[in-house]
Every structure is written in structure tokens, then in C-alpha cells.
Amino acid sequence: MNDSGGDIALYVHWPFCLSLCPYCDFNSHVRETIDQGAWRDGLLRELEHYATLVPGRRLTSIFFGGGTPSLMPPTTAGAVIARARELFLADRDIEITLEANPTSVEQAALVGFAAAGVNRLSLGIQALDDAALSALGRTHAVSEARTAIATAADIFERFSFDLIYARPGQTPDAWMRELDGALELTRGHISVYQLTIEAGTPFFLAQARGDLQLPDEADGAAMFEQTQDVLAAAGLPAYEISNHAAPGQESRHNLTYWHYRDYLGVGPGAHGRITLNGEIRATRQHRAPEIWLERVQEYGHATQDEAVLPSATLTAELVMMGLRLTTGIDAGEFTRRISKRPADVFAPATIEALVAAGYLDWRDDGFAATPAGRQRLNAVVDALLNSQQAQTAPGLVRDGPNL
16 A cells, blocks of 8 residues: 555755844855755655655645755756655645745845746745844844735735744734734735743853843733634634634645645755655655755755654644644544544543533534634643543643643
């Protein structure tokens, strides 16, 4: 059984940036020179390697992420897109997204990317305030951001942009003013992320020194709730905890992750999940750009890890991803992936407590985090996963302080 005919998505990682942002823990690197031809050939070779493992699959989307993939030549993106169409079954109008930053150099290339086949742009705006952009380590100004959004709107029928809120010193009122300004620029989709401090980043070290302080928990919660209300009223309801879209404008590629479906990961540090012979395998490519390229040139791929995922890991990943969606997790899909019904996996007492606390919607056809549950999603997920081996969930209380 090679699971031929199933849907699959493709993620392509371009690891290079002009500079590194102090909050970012993605696999990003700064290099003075890049052998563009070698990198194009490397991406194509690794793509061809993985295509041999999943023949006959229907390709549903391509996503160029990074790093800053808009720094690659449009011809490189075009070569990957063309080869992917040759290797897989693909509809003419599959979603092909490219992440881009709003600098003047990259804007000049957007026409080239559109001609290469990219049909959706995701802009890393992050803030509509010059002081905040500087604090976040961004290299663009608000004026460039606005120009980039206008350019994207002229070239691409579908585009989105990212904003970060709950930044140091930000108040709920200030965020509401910024979000109102963003709505004037939005068309169909926006991603809004609450700033989190990731271990190993400059922000993490600054916070440990006491030099960085985020808004308190009450202000962070207020900003989250205000964001949900304002964007829903504007016709952009949340379909995922940080992503809002008009109906039909959701990111098809990201829905692949959240629905826990198969995807290939190509490029340094890229992860993949592929079903082979009825088993779900996790793949991970080598993180270091130069080592990745050397291994691809020698072996045709730079796979660092490949393993069949055990049932406990499958359950954890499916729950962590699926509960981010407002629609939650379909019971039939859960059973297909895990070979057990949700009610047979999690302790009834935990389910009842989460439902009673107002954090979980449990139905015969599936389960979902409520709006209150999504606001404390890590705790809801932990409670469910910890209940797999227990009939009760120690520490879980109905009024919710632990959640």
C-alpha cells in the first residue's frame, strides 16, 4: 500500500533573511552571498526525491516559507512550481503562497513571482507603528508596509498580512487603533499573533535580564477578545486561533497542517508528515543551510530524521493542531488517524470538567475548543493529553484558574 491518490501539500523552506528579528526562532540565516543556481537545483533535487516516495498524489497547495523566500529569484520559485506540477497531479488553480517582507527591493520582484505562478502573497508587516517596528527589529517603515500592501493588492487577487500584538508597552486601546487602521488595508485575510517569547531568542534574554516586559495577563486577554470581536464584526471571523478570513479566503495550505493531513517539507529544517503503507511518518531536513546543500548534492536529499510516529505522538499532534481551528476536530478523521474514537482516548471526567468550565464543546461528530478555551488552549490541550492514561485529571478545576 503506497497510499497513492491521497491529497498532499508542499512546503518549501528558504532559510535566508537580510537580518534576524529578536523575537524569531524560525530557521533563518544571514549570508552575504548565496549561490542561487545551486540552491535552485538543491530544492528541485530534494523535491524529486520525496516525489518518488508518494507517487500519484494530488497536490493541493505549495507554500514558500522562511526565512524570507521573497529574496529568492522568481525564476527559482517558478522552477519549483513547474517541477511540482510535473511530479504530482495538480489542479490549475492550486493555492501557491509566498511569504514576503515589505522592502522596496522585494516589491520589485512581486510581478516576477506572479508570473512564475505564485497566486497568494503573505506579507510580514508585523506592526503599523514605526517605533514598534524598530523594537521588533524590522527593517521596514510603516510607509513601506502600506506601499507593499497596495502593491500586493494590485498584483495578487489573494493576499494576507501578519500583525503582532501584546507588544512591550502596548495597551488595549493602542492595539484597537492599530487594528482599525489595518482593517482599512485588509482584503479577505489577516493573521494576528500575540507576541510570545521563545527560548534562545534575543527577546528571551532581554526578558530574563528584566529589560523586556510584555503587557500583563489581563491586558493580553483583553486584546485577544477585542481582536476576535472587531475582526468578526468586519466580516473576518477567526477560523484558527490567530487567523481570520472572509468565507472562502482561508489559507488552504495552513488548513492542511491544522487538519493534520499529509504534506512534504523541502529545504533546510523543513518538516513533513507523509502516510506510507498506512503509517504516518515524520520527516525533518538538516537545519544548517550549507550542510543541507552538501547532502542534497551528494545524496539527493538532506533528511536528518525520518520515523513512524507512535500513537501517543499522533494523538498529541492532532489535538494540538486541530483545536486551533474554530471548527475543531472531526470525530471520523480522528478515528481514521488514531484508530480509536475520541471518547475512547480521553478520560470522561476530564471531558466533563472541560465542558462544564466552558472550555470545550464535545459532540458526537467531533470536539472543539470554545472561544474561552482557545484563549487558554495550551492548558486545554494538556488536560486532554494528560488524561489519556488516567481516569481523572489531577489539578483540573471547574472554575478555570488552572486553564
